[in-house]
Amino acid sequence: MIDVLYFAWVRERIGLPREKVETQAVTVADLVEELKAREPRYEAAFADISALRVALDQDLAEFDAPLEGVREVAFFPPMTGG
Amino acid sequence: MKVSVQAEPFDLGAELADFGTGRADVGAVVSFTGIVRDDTGAMEALELEHYPGMTERAIAKIVDQAVERWSLSDVTVIHRHGRLGVGEQIMMVATAARHRVAAFEAAEFLMDYLKSRAPFWKKEHGPEGTSWVAAKDEDEDALKRW
Numbered sequence: 001m002i003d004v005l006y007f008a009w010v011r012e013r014i015g016l017p018r019e020k021v022e023t024q025a026v027t028v029a030d031l032v033e034e035l036k037a038r039e040p041r042y043e044a045a046f047a048d049i050s051a052l053r054v055a056l057d058q059d060l061a062e063f064d065a066p067l068e069g070v071r072e073v074a075f076f077p078p079m080t081g082g
Numbered sequence: 083m084k085v086s087v088q089a090e091p092f093d094l095g096a097e098l099a100d101f102g103t104g105r106a107d108v109g110a111v112v113s114f115t116g117i118v119r120d121d122t123g124a125m126e127a128l129e130l131e132h133y134p135g136m137t138e139r140a141i142a143k144i145v146d147q148a149v150e151r152w153s154l155s156d157v158t159v160i161h162r163h164g165r166l167g168v169g170e171q172i173m174m175v176a177t178a179a180r181h182r183v184a185a186f187e188a189a190e191f192l193m194d195y196l197k198s199r200a201p202f203w204k205k206e207h208g209p210e211g212t213s214w215v216a217a218k219d220e221d222e223d224a225l226k227r228w
Contacts, residue, residue: 005133007131007133007201007203008131008203008205008214009214055133055136055201058133058135058136058139058140059136059139060140060199074133074136074201076133076201076203077203077214077216077217078198078216078217078222079197079198079199079200079201079202079203079217080197080198080202080203080204080215080216080217080221081161081173081196081197081198081199081200081201081202082116082172082173082193082196082197082200082202
């Protein structure tokens, strides 16, 4: 079981800020495919992953990164701080 | 070093009053303040969402890099989140170093990295509704100079 968090328009499209997900996904990309298969709102949020960023346990990561040992995955658009 | 992610306004004068003073290894202090700007003339507010936990962690990492690279004596980073009005202060960075070149460069480095590596997302509120601010390619490109 991992915590999956969504921020900004990803959160709005999916309609919730976080959820617990039971998954056997090996990589982030596998998890994205599992989520997309769930419902159209996930499909819409993950339609173009080049427009998204991912963090694993609060560190930026790549979509091909392994999920083994990861407790928290977050998906969000490119950041606009400062 | 001080990193604060907060909803409340900060007192810029109080933050800078003693910053870098009272020690022999500081010859230069540089500070930058970001203010909510309205480019359209119709913005009502700017809302900043962030990722509690990762935000503090990401900023601390950027600060550590700057301290090491420019041998900074002190750094302050304050970044607000929540709903801010036009003209309000969003964030500040202050750097203290032996020489001004290091203090200026480190402040620019911190700003460039905070823009695209600290997990904040800006949303503009206006009369027509709301829209998320898109990240700019030039902000990502700005990291390449470091």
